[in-house]
Amino acid sequence: MKKTLRDIGEDALIARITRGFPTGGALLCGPGDDCAVVDAGKGRPYRLLKTDAIVEGVHFLPKTPAVKVGWKAVARVISDFAAMGGRPEHLLVTVAVDAARPVAWMDGLYRGIRDCLETHGGLLAGGETSRLPSGALISVAGEGRVAQKDLVLRSGGKPGDFIAVTGRLGGSIHGKHLTFTPRVEEAAWLVTHLRPSAMMDLSDGLAKDLPRLATASGCGFEIDPSWLPRNRGCDLAAALGDGEDYELLLTVPERNWNRAAASWSAAFPALPLTAIGRLTEQGDGMTLSGGWDHFR
Amino acid sequence: MKKTLRDIGEDALIARITRGFPTGGALLCGPGDDCAVVDAGKGRPYRLLKTDAIVEGVHFLPKTPAVKVGWKAVARVISDFAAMGGRPEHLLVTVAVDAARPVAWMDGLYRGIRDCLETHGGLLAGGETSRLPSGALISVAGEGRVAQKDLVLRSGGKPGDFIAVTGRLGGSIHGKHLTFTPRVEEAAWLVTHLRPSAMMDLSDGLAKDLPRLATASGCGFEIDPSWLPRNRGCDLAAALGDGEDYELLLTVPERNWNRAAASWSAAFPALPLTAIGRLTEQGDGMTLSGGWDHFR
Numbered sequence: 001m002k003k004t005l006r007d008i009g010e011d012a013l014i015a016r017i018t019r020g021f022p023t024g025g026a027l028l029c030g031p032g033d034d035c036a037v038v039d040a041g042k043g044r045p046y047r048l049l050k051t052d053a054i055v056e057g058v059h060f061l062p063k064t065p066a067v068k069v070g071w072k073a074v075a076r077v078i079s080d081f082a083a084m085g086g087r088p089e090h091l092l093v094t095v096a097v098d099a100a101r102p103v104a105w106m107d108g109l110y111r112g113i114r115d116c117l118e119t120h121g122g123l124l125a126g127g128e129t130s131r132l133p134s135g136a137l138i139s140v141a142g143e144g145r146v147a148q149k150d151l152v153l154r155s156g157g158k159p160g161d162f163i164a165v166t167g168r169l170g171g172s173i174h175g176k177h178l179t180f181t182p183r184v185e186e187a188a189w190l191v192t193h194l195r196p197s198a199m200m201d202l203s204d205g206l207a208k209d210l211p212r213l214a215t216a217s218g219c220g221f222e223i224d225p226s227w228l229p230r231n232r233g234c235d236l237a238a239a240l241g242d243g244e245d246y247e248l249l250l251t252v253p254e255r256n257w258n259r260a261a262a263s264w265s266a267a268f269p270a271l272p273l274t275a276i277g278r279l280t281e282q283g284d285g286m287t288l289s290g291g292w293d294h295f296r
Numbered sequence: 297m298k299k300t301l302r303d304i305g306e307d308a309l310i311a312r313i314t315r316g317f318p319t320g321g322a323l324l325c326g327p328g329d330d331c332a333v334v335d336a337g338k339g340r341p342y343r344l345l346k347t348d349a350i351v352e353g354v355h356f357l358p359k360t361p362a363v364k365v366g367w368k369a370v371a372r373v374i375s376d377f378a379a380m381g382g383r384p385e386h387l388l389v390t391v392a393v394d395a396a397r398p399v400a401w402m403d404g405l406y407r408g409i410r411d412c413l414e415t416h417g418g419l420l421a422g423g424e425t426s427r428l429p430s431g432a433l434i435s436v437a438g439e440g441r442v443a444q445k446d447l448v449l450r451s452g453g454k455p456g457d458f459i460a461v462t463g464r465l466g467g468s469i470h471g472k473h474l475t476f477t478p479r480v481e482e483a484a485w486l487v488t489h490l491r492p493s494a495m496m497d498l499s500d501g502l503a504k505d506l507p508r509l510a511t512a513s514g515c516g517f518e519i520d521p522s523w524l525p526r527n528r529g530c531d532l533a534a535a536l537g538d539g540e541d542y543e544l545l546l547t548v549p550e551r552n553w554n555r556a557a558a559s560w561s562a563a564f565p566a567l568p569l570t571a572i573g574r575l576t577e578q579g580d581g582m583t584l585s586g587g588w589d590h591f592r
Contacts, residue, residue, distance in 0.1 A: 051388035106309065
């Protein structure tokens with residue numbers, strides 16, 4: 001029988017398709033992190049490149065208000081720029097929808113896109129419309145920037161570094177996944193004050209994303225599940241596995257944490273920053289199960 | 297009754313959704329040309345940004361070999377960079393497919409993507425996979441570059457300029473639309489030797505695309521249909537309206553044409569470059585009908 005994507009799952013698929021693509025030149029970081037990183041020349045901010053798509057029936061429902069769909073499509077990409085310590089610059093929006101879609105739906109979609117860009121920065125530089133036989137897909141691609149000294153990859157964590165998360169986890173499906181705040185200002189504060197060794201945004205759930213960060217850093221990890229900041233009504237499984245939290249997951253050298261973590265709450269009084277464990281040597285630590293796989 | 301996208305068509309939709317998006321700063325050219333253009337600083341090449349999607353059942357068929365789908369997805373974007381006088385640099389590929397899709401299909405898709413990048417330049421910098429309830433969509437976004445002096449927009453044409461096309465038009469559906477050569481080298485020759493006043497690539501058919509170029513340039517146009525270079529088996533309606541030619545449409549000041557057009561055939565002996573008419577004053581000239589609209 002022919003193997004399908006459902007059989008191998010998303011991580012194995014990505015490993016398979018990115019094999020054998022050359023990097024080099026100005027491309028400092030290719031597939032595998034939240035964004036690709038391009039060297040724009042001595043003393044200039046790095047350029048961050050990202051593309052991300054949301055699909056009707058997967059990431060939103062036919063009845064979801066279009067304005068929220070537009071917000072979500074853009075906010076997800078901005079969240080990825082923030083995850084590297086950066087900010088959005090120029091975005092391209094591709095909308096593929098059925099021809100019977102009301103014009104008013106498109107108006108709402110673009111109102112949401114505009115709202116998100118006005119709130120969090122970035123300009124719409126172009127895009128495309130195409131027809132889908134049915135349903136809707138919105139793909140947002142574009143470039144962000146980050147000062148060279150502020151770039152944070154997934155791969156810089158070291159054994160002993162504290163593992164921390166912003167906000168609270170779980171239950172995003174009840175609404176937050178459509179209206180969340182990409183953590184741009186929080187990331188800017190973190191790269192200035194805590195100098196994280198590694199960072200990413202939580203999109204597929206901590207149980208899926210923390211192992212990705214640890215593996216990219218060549219580490220294991222250990223967390224105390226009782227420390228996990230959970231949203232109201234969420235048990236541990238929900239906090240670990242629901243996904244779409246769009247919070248920041250970061251690792252911080254102990255010295256940096258002890259020096260500066262206490263000043264977080266003065267900057268962001270409404271949002272917790274919580275240490276939940278530590279990176280360990282590779283092969284030590286624990287495993288987690290759960291989280292979101294697109295093809296399973 | 298609610299108005300749908302089918303009622304208003306693609307051009308009116310794009311005009312509607314791009315209204316009210318601010319430009320400025322480094323963004324020299326936003327929605328409306330083949331690519332967006334970003335000023336990367338004094339003396340540096342301009343950065344070109346583009347996104348483009350192809351959809352199963354619209355741009356290719358379920359039975360189309362995946363390797364050709366991958367080639368087409370990337371070649372379309374490279375064709376847009378060429379249309380501004382530029383070349384590809386870093387591309388991001390989003391693949392949204394059903395979970396029952398064979399892994400071998402994905403392997404073929406990425407073989408086509410790799411082939412096209414190796415042939416025409418550009419690096420895969422990242423991407424994303426997502427699930428569609430059914431079918432497949434491949435979105436390619438990324439950045440290209442063009443020397444400042446070589447940038448050609450759609451909007452620079454002047455009344456009296458010659459209108460020309462590379463290659464032959466029509467009948468792409470019989471195979472060329474999956475295997476075409478994006479005109480990167482041809483564009484590089486043209487911007488050096490003919491200094492076009494305006495250029496774009498032909499994706500929706502000359503009948504649709506020439507009026508777009510003329511309008512962007514504030515001109516009308518007049519062509520002699522008998523001069524149109526047609527592919528074998530194509531009548532005039534096919535050459536005007538089939539679309540997916542992926543040839544270059546350009547306008548050239550008469551003086552430049554007379555000085556240099558004769559040397560084209562030494563550089564590209566297998567490919568015609570044909571003058572088909574002239575730009576006119578706005579309001580003069582002729583109209584054309586036909587061409588491809590996604591939503592009609």
